[in-house]
Amino acid sequence: MAKDLITPQILEKQNKKLSILYEIALTVGKSLDLKAILEDVLELIIDFMGVDSGVIYIINDETLELVPISFKNLSDEAVRDLTENKVKVGECMCGNIAQFDKEVIILEKASNDPRFTRDEIKKEGMEFYAGLPLKAKRKVVGVLCAITHVPYVPDMELLDILRTATVPIGLAIENALLFENTRKETEEQNKYSNFQGIITSSSKMMDVLNIVRKVTDVPSSILIYGESGTGKELIAKAIHFNSMKKDKPFIVVHCAAIPENLLESELFGYVKGAFTGAYTDKKGLFEAADSGTIFLDEVDGMSKNLQVKLLRVLQGSTFFKVGSTRPVAVDIRIIAATNEDLEASIKSKKFREDLYYRLNVIRISLPPLRERVGDIPLLARYFMDKFSKKVGKNIRRISEDVMDVLVNYAWPGNIRELENTMEAAVVIAETDEVRKEDIPLEIVTRFDASKRDLTLKNLEKEHILKVLNLTGGNKKRASRMLGLDPATLWRKLKSYQIPA
Template identity: 60%
Template sequence: HAPYTPDDELIDILRAACVPLSLAIENARIFQIEIDKAEQKVRHFDFRDIITVSPKMNDVLELIRKVTDIPTSILITGESGTGKELIARAIHYNSLRQDKPFITVNCAAIPEALLESEFFGHVKGAFTDAYADRKGLFESADGGTIFMDEINSMSSALQAKLLRVFQDNTFMKVGDTAPVTVDIRIITATNQDLKESVKSGSFREDLFYRLYVFHINVPPLRERKEDIPILTRAFMSRFASKFDRKVDSISSGAMESLMDYDWPGNIRELENAVERGVAVCEGPEIRSRDLPHEISSVENLMSDDMSLKRVERAHIQKVLVLAKGNKKAASDMLGINASTLWRKLK
């Protein structure tokens, strides 16, 4: 058979039909490129582990958003149990370093004699039992973040050696003379007033100012009691699953006890109280008797601070519990507008 030769008219029809299709494909490609560019510009922050409805904590989250990708030292302050490490993790895992190491170290938990080796590493033969070269925490964190808790517990001698690391990310291993340079973000934390430590001479002033470039203070739980109901439910769900118990509610009396207590141990103490409640309660509901005695006892519900401001705030927080955290409903129940409620919670 003779080969088929389409006529020119048919070729023109096919060519005309293909033009819109090729344009559609090209337009889709260009559109996807623009979407990718836009997504690179828009940051999606993930704070799922930080459970809060508190205005004060929302201010903290706003600070985190501002500092995630700024390569500067960060000092987190707050009482024990407020969640300083959680804040440090949020900074790291929402930053461009999120795929790199996040290393935590409690400076108070390492013996003084081992601190230098732990942080800087050592070379073989640097001291007895140094049988091989060993990386320190700073080198292990290269590219990522190191979180140093209880920074105030370090000796003056080690503070002096840390100063150079904060200045230019350079240090020397124990027993070596060659400098090591790393790319790390350093986040420090303390439950002490470092300014007072500087005044007393227990903390170096030059190191303090290196740490204090960007400061985040985490409020204690007694100043964000509106978070107690949602934190309680989150802990209750976690421990019910852990203990394989069907506990899914808390009595109004038990919740009132939680709201009235001042929480010197902060969120960690609340977590422990809820864990105990889930473990010992009879049935699906935590009652006042299931809570630790110091929380459920009437004698300890009174605070040393009985100012009108505190009493008003305590009442507002109880109304928020009744309104299940709905600020509009709570403001209606209180007979004030939402902006006034927000201001009183600040």
């Protein structure tokens, strides 16, 4: 029976343990400021463990460096070494703790342990050392170190408390990092995303967005020029959703995608009996867009007949449904877009000049992606994150050689082609990084071809080397195949600095 009695000493120890853990839990839960949390936590740990000093590192997932967020009572030299020459996962003592997810407790003469490979750390003269991994969701997110510079006999119960405390500390790091990442993403969006997800730092695009800001509430017609895939619809949405009409309809019509015989009834609607199959009245897209905005993409794809009817809407804000003689009045703003040279289409009689001038009141020209190269890394990372979330992967990086390909590729399909490329890369990628083998082969091939030296001299050199390879290095046979005098071949090889 005596063994089952809880003595005052046992009760006091249990209360102390619970009190310490409760205080740590309160500390890590009071803020999302990671530095403030970890400084307070380290203070608590040093106090209840009765040690001299300590460090809390977090792991940078991008660089795999251990970043010392909080440290106390270390020498200036050690602090400088830890902050300027960061330990990486797998290096020195803390790096090994992070890599192998194993705690290390050294009870005496810790500085003599060969696992400490940094001279500045060895000079600290550590006697006792406790290094524990900090985990969240079974992943090591940091390392906690408690140190003394004098002989020290730890209380094993306090060590158990320290081990237990790593759980809320690890979760606090995870939550704070998630919050920080979200905050940074928001800042990035605020910095580069103007209006509906338009991501840019390009001066040419900034000029476009300055125009957009000025015309959001202007009722005049707008014509957006740009190659296919440059984001004409995004600009139209930016105009609409930042205007006073933002709560009204925004209707998109891809004029070239709808057969001509259907486009008229789609745009204007029809009345019952207008044609075979018209069993009831149907509202058209112009009527559906009343009080809002209609975006006519590839407006150059309209027939001459429809161009006349569109001109009527622009001139009088009225139209006739198919089969009706009663005009329908609407209050809409028309934004049109094209990737064609409409002035050339006017000369070839494919597009009406009067309609062109009605549409082209305000003109916005979008630069192709090859003219805003600085946006390619921003867009590539944006699409990487977007599709990673979509397919449930955790892809975090784009390798340097892939970024080199992306930045130097011409992108004839512009942003749409880049988006499709990143989607394919994310789907194919087998690691947390987009690598060159994940990029569609045709893009890598075109990029590699663009880097070749295509001067006549270099192409001649390549051809001669191929022929020499075919002849096994036999220069007489090679000169015959090349139609050259052997002496001429010898001179060329010498000029190319190829052993003759």
